[in-house]
Amino acid sequence: MNHHNAAEARPAVKPGLIALLIAVSAVSPLGINMYLPSMPGMARALGVDFTTIQLTLSLYLGAMALGQLIIGPLSDRFGRRPVLLIGLLTFLTGSALCLTAQSIGVLIFGRIVQALGGCAGVTLSRAIVRDLYGRNQVASMIAYVTMGMAVAPMIAPTIGGLLETFFGWRASFAFLIGFGGLALVFAYWRLSETNHNRASGEAARELLQGYGSLFRSRQFWGYTLVTGFVSAMFFSFLAGAPYVMIELFGRSPAEYGLYFAMVPCGYMLGNFATGRIAATMGPNRMILAGTLLSLTSIAAMAALIAAGFLVPVALFGPMLFIGVANGLVLPSGIAGAVSVRPDLAGAASGLSGSFQIGFGAVAAPIVGAALSSTVWPLIVIMTICSLLAIVSFTLVAGQHRPAPRG
Template identity: 45%
Template sequence: MRQPPVRRPSLLVLVMIASIGPLALQVLVPAMPGLASDFGTDFSITQMSLSVYLVGMVVGQLVYGPLSDRFGRRPVLMAGLVVYVGGTLFCLVAWDIVPLIIGRAFQALGGSAGIVLARAIIRDIHDREGSAQMLAYATAGMILAPMIGAIAGGYLYEWYGWQSVMLLVLVIGLLVTGVCIVGLSETNTRRTSRTSFRDIARDCARLLRKRRFLGYALQITFTTATFFTFLGGASAVAVVIYGRSPSEYALWFVLVSGSYMTGNFISGRISRRVGIDRMITIGTVISSAAALVMMILFVSGWFVLVHFFLLAGMMSLGNGFSMPNGFAGIVSVEPGRAGTASGLSGALQMSLGAIAMTVIGHTLAESPLPVIVIMLVLSLLALIAHLHGTRGEVP
C-alpha cells in the first residue's frame, strides 16, 4: 500500500522548532550575574542553571530520537513542547534559585526535542544532499535566534527583571507550539517497533559500530567542542588577559558568529553540487589550518588579540561548511533510525562540549595558550575522524 504524500513543513517552521532549545539556553546568560544578588546566593550556584540545562539537553536528545522513530516526529515533538512550556512556567513562578534550576532542567528536556527532531524531519523529507542544503539554512537560523535572544534578554533583565526574560521564553514556546499544531504534519513514514530501553541501547550500539556514522558523529562532536572551547575562553582572553571592554568583545563575537552563519549559507548553496563528504573535508581543513596558524603566531611571539578573533572567525567559517553536512551524514547512515542517530550524536556533542567548557574554565589564567592548544587539537581530531570514517566506503 502506498504511503500518502508527506506535507513538507516550511524552513521557517523547522528553524523555529530547532531554535527554542538554544534560545532558552542563551537568553538568560546576560542575567546570570544579577540572579545571584536577586536570589541572595553565590554566582557559582546560579551557574548551575546553565550546567543543569546542558545535562538536560544531553538526556533529552538520547530519549526523543528513538521515541520519534517509533511513534512519529509530531507527537513526540508536541510532548517535548509541553514539557518546555511547563518548565518555563515553573521558572516564571520560582521563589528561589533551586526551583529556577529545576524549571531550567525541564526547559532543557523539552527544548532538546526541537534540536533532534528538526534534523530528523529534514532527513524524512529530503535525500542525503538535500538534507545538507536544508540543514545549512536551518543552522544559520538557529545561530541567529539565540544571538537576538541574548541581546533581548539583556535588555529585558535590565529594564524589568529576570521574570520578563522567562516571560519572553514562554511566549516564544507557546508560539512555536501553536505553529506546530497548525503547520506540522507527520513526516516519519518508516516507523520502527523498538520501544524498550534494551532496544534503544541496541540501536545506539548498532550505529556506533558503523564506521561511517562514528566518523560523522565524532567530527561533529569535536567541531562542536572547538566552539565551546572558544565560547568558554574568548571573553576572558579579550577582557581579562588583553584588557579590552565587554562591548568590544561583543563586537568580535558577532564577527565569529557571522562567519559561521556565512559558512552555513555558502554550504546551503553548493553542498548538493560539491557533495557532503567533500564539504566536510574542506571545512575541517580550513578550521585546522586556521588553528595551526594561530598556534604558530603565538609561539613566534607575533600573536595579538586581532589574530585570535580573525582566525577564530576563519575556523567558524570552516565549521559552517562542515557542520550541516556532518549532520546530514549522521541522519543518512540509516534513514530508518534518523531520530536515534540525531539524538545520539546530539548527546555526544553536548557532553564533550560541556567537558571542553569546564576544562578551559580551569586552565585559562594569564595566557590564551590553553584555548589555542585545545582548539587546535580538537580541530585536527575532527579532520582525522572524518577522513577515517569515510575512508574506503561508499555512502
C-alpha cells in the first residue's frame, strides 16, 4: 500500500516548467501555421503551382510523423533533456535553410529538417508530463499545456499574414528562427531531466519489445486512431482553407489570419474544459462528446455552404466548435495512449503522435489535389475523418484501462 501511494505521489510542477513545456510545444505548431497565409504568394514567387507548394505542408507533417517514432524512444533511452535540446537546434537549422531558399527543392528540404527538429517539443512535453504526474492527472495536465500551446496557432497566421503583406514570405521564417532560439535558451536554462528510469544499453531489442507491446494493445490503438482521425480532420482544413479563402473567396492573407484565430480559440476553450472536468468525467466520455460535436459542426458547415453562404464565417464559425471538440478529444486520447504502458511513455507518445500527424500528412495533399472551384471536396474529406474517429472510438468505449506496468 505504501509502495502504491509512493508511486502515485508526484512532485508538483513549478509554473516556470509549465511555461517551458508550452514554449517548446509551440515551436512546431508555429512552423506549421505561420507561413500558411503566404502559400499562394510563395507559389507565385517560386514559379510553382499550389499543389506543389502544398508539399511544404504535407512533407512537414510526414517528417513530424517519422521524427516522433525516433525521438520518443531516444528519450526513453538517453533522457528527455538532451534529445529536446538537439531537436530545437535542428529546428533552427531547418528554419535557416527555409529563410535562404532560392528554389522549391531547397525550401522543401528545409521544411523537412524543421519538422524533424520541431516535433521534439510536442513529443517530449507529453512524455515529461507523464514522468511527473500520476495516471489520473495526465489528461488534465496535458490539457493545460496544450491550452497554452494553442496561443501559437491562434496568433501565427495573423502574424504570418502581416509579415507576408509588409515584408514578404521569408519574414515568417526569420520569426521562427527568433522564437526557436528563445525556446532553446529557455530549455537549456530551466529544464532538468525528468526520465529517471532510462532504458538499458540493449536499446534496439527493448524498443522492438516495447513497440510490440503497444501494437498488441487494443486500447492503445483505439486512443491513437481517434486522435489520428480527429487531427486529420483539422489538417484537412489547414491544407484547404488558405486556397478557399484567398483564391475562391478572394480574401487577403491578413484576413485569413484573422479569421483563423477562431479555431485555436475554440481549441483553448475545449482544453480548458478538459483540464477542469476530465478527472471526474473520464477520458472516454470526453472523447465521445468531442467526436459527436465534430460531426455536428461539419454538418452545420455543409448546410451553410449548401444554402449559398460562401463567406468566411460559413467556414470558420463551425471550425470554432471543431476546435472545441479537438480540445475535448486530443488531451484525453493522448493521455490514454501514454498511460497504457507508463514505462514506455516516450515510445507511446512518439508512436501515437506519429499516427496523429501522419494521418494529417496523408489528408493534406488529398485536399490540395481535390480542391478546384468549390469547397465541397474539403467538406467531404473532413466528414469522412470525423466518421472514422467515431468508429475508432468503439475500440476503447466501455473498457477500463488496465493497471499500468512498471
